[in-house]
Amino acid sequence: MTYPEQPPRQPDESVPPVSESAEVSGVPSATDPATAEHTHPAAAPAAPDDRGALELDYPLGQWQRISPKYAVIEQIGNGVTMLIVAVIAALVWWLNETPWPLIAGGAVLIILIITAILIPRRARSIGYLLREDDLLFRRGIMWQRFVAVPYGRMQLVDINRGPVARAFGLSELKFVTAAVGTNVVIPGLPLEEAERLRDHLVAVAESRRSGL
Amino acid sequence: MSSDFSPIPREPVPNADQPGVPLVPSSPVAELTDGEWHRMHPATPLLRGGVAFLVILGIVISNFRERLVAFVLPAWGGPEEYDPITAILNSPNILLILGGVLLFLLLMLVFFYVSWRMATFRIGSDAVEIRSGILFRRHRRAQLDRIQSVNISRPLFARIFAAAKLEVSVAGDGANVNLEYLHARDAEPLRAALLTLASGMQHRKAAAHADASAEPGTSKLERLVTDRARDLLAPELDIAQHEVSALVRVPPLRLILSTVISMSTVILLVTIGVVVYLTTRGQFWALFVLLPTILGVVSYYWNRIAKAMRFSVASTPAGMRIGAGLLSTINDTVPPGRVHAVRVTQPLLWRPFGWWQVQINRAGTSALNPAGSATTALPVGRLDDAAAVVGLLLNQPFYQPVRGLLGDALEAPRPRGFVGNPRRAAWLDPFAWKRTGYTLTGDLLIFRRGVVWRHLDLLPLARLQSLNTTQGPIERRLRLATVTAHTVAGPVIPQLPHMSTADSVALFERVSAAVTVAIGEDTSHRWAAARASAPVPEAPRIDLGLWEPTVEQEAALVAADAQRYPTADEAEQTAAETNQENTK
Helix, strand or coil, X not given: CCCCCCCCCCCCCCCCXXXXXXXXXXXXXXXXXXXXXXXXXXXXXXXXXXXXCCCCCCCHHHCEECCCHHHHHHHHHHHHHXXXXXXXXXXXXXXXXXXXHHXXXXXXXXXXXXXXXXXXXXXXXXXXXXXXXXXXXXXXXCCEEEEEEEHHHCCEEEEECCHHHHHCCEEEEEEECCCHHHCEEEEEEEHHHHHHHHHHHHHXXXXXXXXX | CCCCCCCCCCCCCCCCCCCCCCCCCCHHHHHHCCCCCEECCCCHHHHHCHHHHXXXXXXXXXXXXXXXXXXXXXXXXXXXXCCHHHHHHXXXXXXXHHHHHHHHHHHHHHHHHHHHHHCEEEECCCEEEEEEXXXXXXXXXXXXXXXXXXXXXXXXXXXXXXXXXXXXXXXXXXXXXXXXXXXXXXXXXXXXXXXXXHHCCCCCCCCCCCCCCCCCCCCHHHHHHHHHHHHHHCCCCCHXXXXXXXXXXCCHHHHHHHHHCCHHHHHHHHHHHHHHHHHHCCCHHHHHHHHHHHHHHHHHHHHHHHHHCCCEEEEECCEEEEEECCCCEEEEXXXXXXXXXXXXXXXXXXXXXXEEEEEEECCCXXXXXXXXXXXXXXXXXXXXXXXXXXXXXXCCCCHHHHHHHHHHHHHCCCCCCCEECCHHHHHCCCCHHHCCEEEECCCEEEEEECCCCEEEEEEEHHHCCEEEEEECHHHHHCCEEEEEEEXXXXXXXXXXXXXXXXXXXXXXXXXXXXXXXXXXXXCHHHHHHHHHHCCCCCCCCECCCCCCCCHHHHHHHHHHHHHHCCCHHHHHHHHHHHHHHHHC
């Protein structure tokens, strides 16, 4: 099995940390996002500080995306939650005849509706990138999160499938290291792809193994 | 037994029973590591049940004391009516009860004996194994190259019986292989042998074993008692025995003072003040609050002092040895490359004294046994001591660079070589933003943080598990982001909040690249095997700043210093060069 050509790594360890003060030295740098995207990540330290949003210097197309069906699964889960909340609120209201359960239930429902609106974008934000020596994972729009895990740090890979996800043929891949904080869970992978990815990860981890 | 098992090469073990064959000093350990199954110390059942035994004994004795007091002073009042012993004595079935107790004791004895017979251990060339259990058999095997540390723990009770517990710690919660109990004189050489095997060193030295207690002309009992007393009173660390090349000790007075100068004392003083105020106002119930508070604080003091008294950190050939304990002692040997994160920290109240504490993250510290000593590498010390300990923890061969780095990073307002927060981070961190910063040296990622609780986190790149950068909505408006490094669980949680977005992306990319390089070069799971192929400079003796290097050492030190910790000028120069390259 093959994975698309990944951005290579340049040995660039000698560069000392460069703070913002470096930009005072008048470097005509890649303010243009189009240029910035194609700059090599290792050459990025001197990048300008103009952008606010957190983004690594890879073309967005390079990220591996998860199945669009994942958003549907999330919507189903969200819908079920909405239904349960509505039923409970109605039940309590029917038994008590005070308006409070309806107000509380309504508040929760509004949050869930906002969630439902955000789900497609949130699902689109999830992506991963198999670099030469590590796995890059991203997710989130409001709260963005990027994780880099060296392959050699893998302790185990889990593939989980919930009932709804199974109906859509999707599964979830979990990459576990010795640190709890790593928390790399790639949802919405077609089972076949999840298994291929798992085998690939295990293979590359084996070739880069070292102490804990 | 597995057929592919190959015992380690060793000298022929002399048979003690055979007359004419002299006893070689190293024989007990050579026997223990011969790849055959061995039993524990015969007193093991007693020691393992020791606590329960003491509790029962205590109950019985306290009962009899009351009885005795009542007998001598009848006016004091007789024993309580529901006293179990009174109940038994008054019972018509006294013989039946006594017989039952006797039978129970006998059964316990048989059980302990059988469980001792069934518990065996074996140390081969690549693993240590234990078998235990009577009904439920357990066979546990730990790979030697997975050892995180080897701890010799000696509870007071075991010390009296000349026994010691050897805990071979591997990563994983509750995954330790505990050899409890061994004869105390075997524990130390056995650990050395285990770590030598684990290190991948091909030729091991015969562990010297001094049997100094044999003084002619004394009776056996006298010798035994002398031996035990000498052991109990002996210093926790015997330098001559361990080939110590560097040593940091905590003076008892400093330990006591540092314990007393703490938040709990402040709480105690405040409580006393409030109680005195209330009492003068006639509210005498307040006195009842005082006693539990005083008891709690005093027991906290005692716990900390008894645990950390005689604290020493020593560099030995097998790794870093941390030893401590007044009555029950612990000494843990951590091989190179087993420390995942180091934090040098200073509580606010210690600042006038210039004291620091060093904490570490390491795999294999159990959540079930959150003993403070397992993650404390230095309970209190001056910055010189802290630098020496950090140097030992991170296998930095030279002292001065580490001291320079710590002094600079912890005490300078804007240390050289550090990338800090931008000014706009003050919106989120009004005070601490000035101190937040990071630097990346050859093999370490260093985070500096904290205004009230100053601390510095040093993370060996080869041990970093993963790296994370996040940004919330407020941070996005301010063009800031947070970077978190993930290590195994422990007191050190390295996080660098509110860096400028560009800096945090740069940090993320540079560190994630450097980590993969560091992992590729890491050979610490068989640490001495690597040393054989690529010799490292002999670590000089660290004497807390008093060390005077030779000319060659000085030169090597300066070179190492320059390489590891570039000065601000050099950093700027290299940065300028890089920028020029980028513009081309």
